[in-house]
Amino acid sequence: MSASPASSSSPGPPSPSASSPSPTADSAVFTPPRLDGRTIAITGTTSGTGRVMASRCGMQGARIILLNRPSARADTALRELRGAGVDVVAVPCDLQSFDSVRAAARMLTEICPNGWTCCATTPA
Template sequence: MGTLEGRTVVVTGGNSGLGLGMAEGLGRAGASVVLWARTPSRNDEAVARLVEAGVDASAVACDTGDESSVEEAMRETLSRHRRVDSLFANAGIAAASPFVDTDLDEWHRVLRTNLDGTFLCTRAAARHFVERGDGGSLVVVSSMIARYGGAGQAAYTTSKTGLLGLGRTLAVELARHQVRVNTLVPGWTATAMNTHLQVDERFMAATTRRTPARRWAQPEEFHEVAVFLADPTLTFHTGNEVVVDGGYSVF
């Protein structure tokens, strides 16, 4: 696997959970990591944790669902690092409610972050890659729920399913520019976003029993997965959906 020394990687939603896990792995492989996330205090805490682990890390306060905020985040990142080599579009939110009770505002709120935000961030990075002319790597973070659906998760599931189509389309369109685009499809992973599920014993028993590995993943288990997806030597790896789910999807 190639080194990430001298490369700059952006991780959206990188101040906690899966994003922070990937950021740490990327940084330990030598990359300079820039976190794009909304809350400055949480960004500062995440950067401090990464620096303590020996990572060259910084953060930019960014609302990924807002076009002007994304454009400003890219300008600030480029002013600091001169270039971006990879972007992980990981920022996402969920909202659980019965479909018949889901209102349009909630629907739009979830899609704004998960789908619109991924579009805006990958577009900003793609424009930079194409203008620079020497390629790059985009990683779209979807979810296992895109394959199986989930009760009470209409907006979240729809957004994550849409990302599968976005990832495939970008892989086809951007290949001529030496830009690789792959989609990460994680299974059940213990993060702050699903703490309420982790304390539900019946839910944990059901999902663990359904997973051949008989457990949920931890964010740090995505260290090397992220490095693989950002590896600049894997020039023919594009258009792939990388499933990391403990065997859930084949059981």
């Protein structure tokens, strides 16, 4: 006697049922706790992970410092985050230039005399 392919004893993941909830983008995206009073400097915020981090952390009350190379995309990110109500500041920073990084560090020290948290992101 052979088992049919639809046998309930076959290995593998269970088939979805009509009663099981389907995942949504909101449930799959990390939402940090409230970050009121915190300042977070994030690199690479023109797209991808950096952009999501800036938005999510900003919406949770953090002051966000965008560290990007000067570009139209950086200007767009700044404008859109401000439009969403995020307290955001842009600091020009090209991570491929030590002079640019040093200048950004000096600006961060002036903007945030009490310190900040840095989140570095890299392109995919």
